[in-house]
Amino acid sequence: MGFVESFKQNFIEEDRWHYLVNGLGTTLLITLFAVLIGMVLGFIIAIIRFTHDKTGKMVIPNIICKVYLTVIRGTPVVVQLLIIYFVIFASVPISKIFVAIIAFGINSGAYVAEIVRSGIASIDDGQFEAGRSLGLNYRQTMTSIILPQAFKNVLPALANECIVLLKETSVSGYIAVQDLTKGGDIIRSQTYSAFMPLISVAIIYLVMVVVLTHFVTKLERRLRQSDRR
Amino acid sequence: MIDVKGLKKTFGENEVLKGIDEHINKGEKVVVIGPSGSGKSTFLRCLNLMEIPTEGTILFEGSDITRADDRELNLMRRKMGMVFQHFNLFPHLTIKKNITLAPVKLGLMTQDEADKKALDLLERVGLPDKADSYPAMLSGGQKQRIAIARSLAMNPDVMLFDEPTSALDPEMVGEVLELMKQLAEDGMTMVVVTHEMGFAREVASRVMFMADGVIMEQNTPKEFFENPQNPRLREFLSKVL
Ligand SMILES: Nc1ncnc2c1ncn2[C@@H]1O[C@H](COP(=O)(O)OP(=O)(O)O)[C@@H](O)[C@H]1O
Ligand SMILES: [Mg+2]
Numbered sequence: 492m493g494f495v496e497s498f499k500q501n502f503i504e505e506d507r508w509h510y511l512v513n514g515l516g517t518t519l520l521i522t523l524f525a526v527l528i529g530m531v532l533g534f535i536i537a538i539i540r541f542t543h544d545k546t547g548k549m550v551i552p553n554i555i556c557k558v559y560l561t562v563i564r565g566t567p568v569v570v571q572l573l574i575i576y577f578v579i580f581a582s583v584p585i586s587k588i589f590v591a592i593i594a595f596g597i598n599s600g601a602y603v604a605e606i607v608r609s610g611i612a613s614i615d616d617g618q619f620e621a622g623r624s625l626g627l628n629y630r631q632t633m634t635s636i637i638l639p640q641a642f643k644n645v646l647p648a649l650a651n652e653c654i655v656l657l658k659e660t661s662v663s664g665y666i667a668v669q670d671l672t673k674g675g676d677i678i679r680s681q682t683y684s685a686f687m688p689l690i691s692v693a694i695i696y697l698v699m700v701v702v703l704t705h706f707v708t709k710l711e712r713r714l715r716q717s718d719r720r
Numbered sequence: 721m722i723d724v725k726g727l728k729k730t731f732g733e734n735e736v737l738k739g740i741d742e743h744i745n746k747g748e749k750v751v752v753i754g755p756s757g758s759g760k761s762t763f764l765r766c767l768n769l770m771e772i773p774t775e776g777t778i779l780f781e782g783s784d785i786t787r788a789d790d791r792e793l794n795l796m797r798r799k800m801g802m803v804f805q806h807f808n809l810f811p812h813l814t815i816k817k818n819i820t821l822a823p824v825k826l827g828l829m830t831q832d833e834a835d836k837k838a839l840d841l842l843e844r845v846g847l848p849d850k851a852d853s854y855p856a857m858l859s860g861g862q863k864q865r866i867a868i869a870r871s872l873a874m875n876p877d878v879m880l881f882d883e884p885t886s887a888l889d890p891e892m893v894g895e896v897l898e899l900m901k902q903l904a905e906d907g908m909t910m911v912v913v914t915h916e917m918g919f920a921r922e923v924a925s926r927v928m929f930m931a932d933g934v935i936m937e938q939n940t941p942k943e944f945f946e947n948p949q950n951p952r953l954r955e956f957l958s959k960v961l
Contacts, residue, residue: 621802621810636821639812643812
């Protein structure tokens with residue numbers, strides 16, 4: 492079978508291209524919301540961990556965070572996804588996409604937390620002292636002096652985490668979410684030709700990653716320039 | 721104004737301050753000198769509780785700040801400016817924002833009032849055209865003058881200086897000392913840790929020699945430099961003068 496025929500069979504016939512387009516939409520949707528959850532979770536955890544190290548307060552929240560980080564980073568994301576779907580939400584009628592968003596968000600939060608924590612740790616202690624010596628309290632010093640600088644320092648790393656997450660969502664098919672990867676696989680199972688649908692899926696991921704990486708590189712350069720102001 | 725009684729500070733096994741009793745009056749300019757590692761910074765940092773004393777009390781304007789809660793501490797720190805060796809300007813903010821951040825955040829001034837005050841202060845420290853610059857664009861001497869302006873924006877009653885010129889290239893030391901001299905003439909109460917003996921001689925109302933975690937000797941600058949008693953001080957002065 493020639494290239495054109497194979498293309499027709501895999502994408503045109505029975506509008507099979509819908510599997511890819513809808514799948515891509517689902518992938519982007521899961522990634523976007525999981526990133527948001529991951530950022531919020533990650534920042535909260537990083538701040539709790541830092542506050543504990545700095546002031547000795549927040550003992551219990553710190554222990555909870557540590558357990559969370561250990562468990563999430565010590566187990567495969569697919570296993571987490573399966574547990575959240577089949578165990579935690581087992582008896583709850585709930586959208587699979589929603590479950591995927593929660594699972595990847597919780598997973599990403601652990602990695603974001605460590606990125607942000609390293610960003611906070613990279614800020615010179617003198618910044619903290621300068622804030623406190625002016626009479627600002629702990630919270631004011633964190634929000635107006637430490638976190639803005641830390642955020643700027645880790646922005647490229649956070650953007651990279653988004654790229655990683657985009658690829659990781661490809662295991663959503665394990666709970667029968669029809670994301671991009673699953674879409675390609677469905678076409679494969681219908682047409683019995685693997686090459687065209689799977690390579691297409693790979694190319695779509697690759698293009699997204701290359702484009703995003705390009706933006707991250709640009710961002711890094713911009714940030715370096717603003718440091719030299 | 722500041723009353724220190726039996727101040728001790730220990731880091732782990734290391735007893736850095738071994739019992740300091742000192743009184744600093746309003747309007748005094750106290751200069752602290754001494755060898756590196758003798759506890760000068762620790763002493764200064766205890767005064768605004770950047771370090772928590774292990775023992776002893778510190779009275780500031782009548783109240784014991786070693787017993788203050790967080791809220792009281794923050795109120796006290798507004799009245800004590802601190803200038804650091806490495807300036808510690810906020811690199812992500814413009815010079816004007818560096819100066820106005822605290823007064824505005826703490827609700828002491830509106831942004832407009834603070835901006836106006838910042839421009840006055842920039843005038844006073846001789847950098848009126850730097851309002852919209854970022855710290856990274858300034859020289860070391862300029863950074864330190866801005867750091868002083870930032871402290872002054874809080875209208876402090878006392879200013880603490882921890883080796884404010886030690887990180888500067890030699891040609892920039894003068895401009896910072898000149899500004900500090902002006903402050904002294906305007907009546908600011910100052911506690912200054914420095915190695916600038918000329919400044920101590922000229923500006924101090926009292927010079928202290930700190931070694932091994934105690935204040936070994938103190939006197940008016942004239943007596944202190946012309947007639948040192950303690951052999952350790954004599955040895956130290958012979959090295960630095
Ligand atoms: N945060 C700290 N933790 C442990 N040791 C410290 C700390 N700060 C200062 N020290 C120790 O206290 C001693 C006095 O330090 P410091 O007050 O900075 O001296 P100086 O300012 O006179 O050079 C030094 O031995 C230093 O290592
Ligand atoms: Mg020191």
